[in-house]
Amino acid sequence: MKEKNPWKTPVTIIITVIGVIVIVALVTVAVLQNKPLLQKYKYGIVLDAGSSHTALYIYKWPAEKDNNTGRAEQTHVCKVKGGGISSYAADPSKAGESLRACIGDAERMENSTASDRVFQAVKETLESSPFSYQGARILSGQEEGAFGWVTVNYLDDRLKQGLETTGALDLGGASTQISFVSDNFDGSESLMNSVTFRLYGNDYNLYTHSFLCYGKDQAQRLALAHQTQSGLEKILDPCFNPGYNRIQNYSVLYDSPCVSNRKPQTAPTSFQLTGTGNYRECQKIVRSIFNFTTCKYSRCSFNGVFQPPVQGGFGAFSAYYFVMDFLNLTDTSMPLETVKEKLTSYCSTPWDQIKQQHQRVKEKYLAEYCFSGTYILTLLTEGYNFTSESYSKIKFIKKIKGSDAGWTLGYMLNLTNMIPAEAPDTPLLPHAGYVSIVTIMAILLFILFILSLRPVWPHCSKLPQVV
Numbered sequence: 015m016k017e018k019n020p021w022k023t024p025v026t027i028i029i030t031v032i033g034v035i036v037i038v039a040l041v042t043v044a045v046l047q048n049k050p051l052l053q054k055y056k057y058g059i060v061l062d063a064g065s066s067h068t069a070l071y072i073y074k075w076p077a078e079k080d081n082n083t084g085r086a087e088q089t090h091v092c093k094v095k096g097g098g099i100s101s102y103a104a105d106p107s108k109a110g111e112s113l114r115a116c117i118g119d120a121e122r123m124e125n126s127t128a129s130d131r132v133f134q135a136v137k138e139t140l141e142s143s144p145f146s147y148q149g150a151r152i153l154s155g156q157e158e159g160a161f162g163w164v165t166v167n168y169l170d171d172r173l174k175q176g177l178e179t180t181g182a183l184d185l186g187g188a189s190t191q192i193s194f195v196s197d198n199f200d201g202s203e204s205l206m207n208s209v210t211f212r213l214y215g216n217d218y219n220l221y222t223h224s225f226l227c228y229g230k231d232q233a234q235r236l237a238l239a240h241q242t243q244s245g246l247e248k249i250l251d252p253c254f255n256p257g258y259n260r261i262q263n264y265s266v267l268y269d270s271p272c273v274s275n276r277k278p279q280t281a282p283t284s285f286q287l288t289g290t291g292n293y294r295e296c297q298k299i300v301r302s303i304f305n306f307t308t309c310k311y312s313r314c315s316f317n318g319v320f321q322p323p324v325q326g327g328f329g330a331f332s333a334y335y336f337v338m339d340f341l342n343l344t345d346t347s348m349p350l351e352t353v354k355e356k357l358t359s360y361c362s363t364p365w366d367q368i369k370q371q372h373q374r375v376k377e378k379y380l381a382e383y384c385f386s387g388t389y390i391l392t393l394l395t396e397g398y399n400f401t402s403e404s405y406s407k408i409k410f411i412k413k414i415k416g417s418d419a420g421w422t423l424g425y426m427l428n429l430t431n432m433i434p435a436e437a438p439d440t441p442l443l444p445h446a447g448y449v450s451i452v453t454i455m456a457i458l459l460f461i462l463f464i465l466s467l468r469p470v471w472p473h474c475s476k477l478p479q480v481v
């Protein structure tokens with residue numbers, strides 16, 4: 015007699031079908047249960063009113079994860095037209111006006127609903143009380159440096175993972191900041207340069223310093239002030255391209271707290287500035303704006319400011335990036351000697367030729383790249399004491415993963431308590447691992463169930479019985 019295939023009995027078929035349905039159901043439930051609900055976002059807005067410009071940044075992060083694993087990212091940036099907020103001192107209402115233009119522009123963004131709500135809120139706040147800056151305050155230079163450091167390391171995912179951190183170099187118009195973690199610095203030698211954080215369960219001892227008047231624009235004033243001490247009518251400036259010419263008003267040049275006390279007693283209304291385009295000579299002038307001689311600590315950067323030796327990698331942003339990017343010098347694997355040669359060549363290029371080659375670049379920036387490049391190189395190598403080896407560990411950056419490098423994101427993360435001091439509890443298993451385990455368990459259960467039916471299979475009864 016032909017033996018009946020036990021797998022084809024109706025009972026087994028029904029059990030198999032039910033088993034499969036159970037497994038599918040289990041997996042579906044597991045997947046759905048663990049799938050995040052429709053993603054909702056929270057938004058943060060930071061207005062950066064810098065010395066040379068104002069910008070509005072919008073950040074978003076998953077609403078249910080704001081104290082834990084969610085990541086904040088920049089969704090929009092709007093550069094306010096016109097100069098820095100201090101240029102509105104004589105007519106403050108104009109400062110509000112300039113902001114509104116930026117908001118209006120942003121409202122035309124494509125991604126409507128979320129941004130509409132965000133901007134409506136900003137608009138209402140700003141329109142209802144244009145002079146009630148509840149959330150606005152002046153950051154100290156120390157905070158500016160420290161928040162820039164937080165931004166860079168947060169975006170690089172170095173904080174959560176407890177990785178070695180990256181230093182931050184910010185070059186603004188009025189001031190410049192350097193911040194890094196140093197093994198040789200516990201704050202004891204100079205408390206005012208020390209900032210300590212506890213982030214995601216790790217302690218950080220940060221060295222930070224902000225040099226007021228050493229931003230790109232004020233450094234340029236310091237250099238020009240140095241050259242016009244005797245109230246001359248004409249100066250030959252090696253930091254401008256050959257053939258560059260402009261008339262500069264003395265009062266305008268000295269109208270800044272960084273140089274106002276140096277205004278020559280007797281000076282004509284203005285002087286004529288003529289470029290001679292010589293990198294080496296320009297560097298001599300740039301050196302003269304630093305004081306390298308006084309230092310009451312074990313070691314200093316300049317102007318008697320304590321600084322441990324630079325350590326590890328660095329991210330250099332704002333004007334560091336604008337200038338080095340224009341000069342095609344962002345590749346720091348290029349030896350310092352080559353960088354200097356390229357700068358020498360840029361500085362000595364006739365002004366007419368420069369203008370001809372870069373018709374779209376603002377003339378003010380164009381004229382200043384020789385000075386700015388020389389200043390950046392001098393500040394890094396002679397000011398902060400970067401060597402050719404440590405220089406190669408600098409990265410000139412504008413954005414990290416879509417967000418601008420700068421203090422604003424770090425400031426917002428701090429304000430919203432989005433970086434916990436202690437490491438957040440992580441789930442035992444990642445989502446995929448959880449789903450796999452549930453699936454395997456379900457299959458095992460099913461197999462066990464089938465096996466448990468073995469004794470009732472017809473052919474089994476024919477096996478010899480063990481007594």
Ligand SMILES: Nc1ncnc2c1ncn2[C@@H]1O[C@H](COP(=O)(O)OP(=O)(O)O)[C@@H](O)[C@H]1O
Nearest residue numbers: 064065066067185186187188230332333336379
């Ligand atoms: N594309 C550019 N090329 C050269 N310089 C620039 C460019 N864009 C901005 N700058 C200048 O870089 C400096 C730093 O800019 P920023 O970081 O915005 O300064 P702040 O925060 O002090 O307003 C300013 O002097 C600004 O005028």
Ligand SMILES: [Ca+2]
Nearest residue numbers: 064065186187
């Ligand atoms: Ca700035």
